[in-house]
Amino acid sequence: MNTQLRCVVGLSLVLAVTWQVVSRAQDTRAALERYVASNQRAIALELVQILSIPNTAADTENIRRNAVLLRDMLRRRSFSTELLETDSNPLVWGELKVPGAKRTLLFWAHYDGQPVDPRAWKQASPFTPVLRAGRLEEAAKEISVARMPAKLDPDWRLYARSAADDKAPIVGLLAALDAIKAAGLMPSSNVRVVLVGEAGSASLTAAIPQYRDRLTADLMFLLEGPAHPSGRPTIAFGVRGFLAVDLTTYGPRVGVNSGNYGNWVPNPALRLAHLLASMKDDEGHVLVKGFYDGIAPLTAEEEAMLKAVPDDPAGLMEAFGIAAPERSDLTLQQALQLPTLNIRGLSSASVGSDATLLIPDRAIAFLDIRLVKETPAKAMADKLLAHIAAQGFHIVHSEPDDQTRSRYPQIVKVVLRGGAAEGWRTSPQAPEARLVTEAVTRILGERPILMRTMGQRVNIAQFIEVMGVPAVVLSTVNFDNNQTAANENLRLGHLFTGIVTIAAVLTM
Secondary structure, X not given: OOHHHHHHHHHHHHHHXXXXXXXXXXXXXXXXXXXXXXXXXXHHHHHHHHHOOOOEOOXXXXXXXXXXXXXXHHHOOOOEEEEEOOOOOOEEEEEEOOOOOOOEEEEEEEOOEOOOOHHHOOOOOOOOOEEEOOXXXXXXXXXXXXXXXXXXXXXXXXXXXXXXXXXXXXXXXXXXXXXXXXXXXXXXXXXXXXXXOOOOOOHHHHOHHHHHHHHOOOEEEEEOOEOXXXXXXXXXXXXXXXXXXXXXXXXXXXXXXXXXXXXXXXOHHHHHHHHHHOOEOOOOOEOOOOOOOOOOOOOHHHHHHHHHOOOOHHHHHHHHOOOOOOOOOOOHHXXXXXXXXXXEEEEXXXXXXXXXXXXXXXXXXXXXXXXXXXXXXXXXXXXXXHHHHHOOOEEEOOOOOHHHHHHOOOEEEEEEOOOOEOOEEOOOOOXXXXXXXXXXXXXXXXXXXEEOOEEEEOOOXXXXXXXXXXXXXXXXXXXXXXXXXXXXXXXXXXXXXXXXXHHHHHOO
């Protein structure tokens, strides 16, 4: 056989194998989608069932009801299950062993939800799910959950606390396993699930000494966060961390009349304003010394990844009602790679009809710093404290006494709130990351959105480090889900597509 003929034969074999792989992937996707299409009502009703149990982390009685129901939902899928008791709310753990498994996957999500103010919700209760034929903001009509049809419009939305964050992804995982079984397939990996009942706590990391053998895995998936606004399946390889800081500046012991004492008694609100203004310039660069230390320039491959994310800055600015981004030198994806300093709340005396003619006794600012992998929380806190001291403030960590007030002209109380979360990142070039990307691309027929860093926090960095497990985020819910706010919602089409996405990694 001559060289040319051998090349033709070799190319033909490669094309044949490639065609078979693509064909099998298409057949698998079609089978998964048929299952989802035929079981939309059952899937949605299972989600309604778990959404109907209040899940505020402090409500321990109802939190345990959530945990028991989730344990039973796993058992119905042949998982070995257990409630792992901790100093906080219980962990719901399950394991599905697969003959001939290539690896062990660990899926993480949280079953608790943010606190709610029922008065802000446009329904009877945040825990009585409401189905609407679209977005509440567009006056979409309500559809009876009890008379939900078998076929559901993908643009319909389910409104309830935790509809998106994180109960829908949990139900999506279970439905993905059902779809795989119905298609006559099996997961290619052993599947472990750990569901936490207090997302912002370190309960999972604290559980390692007692439960390490149940938590080991070759790869970890976090079912968390919104998909890209384009609607395409989204994989993130890291998340920002979080550090909360409260600042209080002081004026007179009690508020005094501004007519009688203006120009003589210092105003704490103005002092706080000067302090805050010292932290950022007009172009949005943080001026705290060393704030960006340790962040290396992105590689060409990383820059290409950021550019490939199809953000729509003009559309976002129109949606948010802003004329320009804070930093004109950064795209949204570039901005996500850097730590941020945000003023999340300000307070001093009263405003509006309650305003009085006072020089207030104090002024308060709540800050949050979004961290990245290269900027650990303690080091960042130390840099912020050094900056505050450099502005001439005496720092205290509790209410100043009379001796301190009489000695220092400028006093600021700094409170570092608990629950700081470190940023983390798995290299998008890591073998595990590439495997996940290829699996989702193969089954869905399109390359997912790949994000180097996702904006929101997931307090899991220490667990990842201690367990030595690479982790990626599968984001499957709609970006406009009102996560943590009133009227949280899930677009049903995202749930159904998310089921297929999760099935892709279960069978990779």
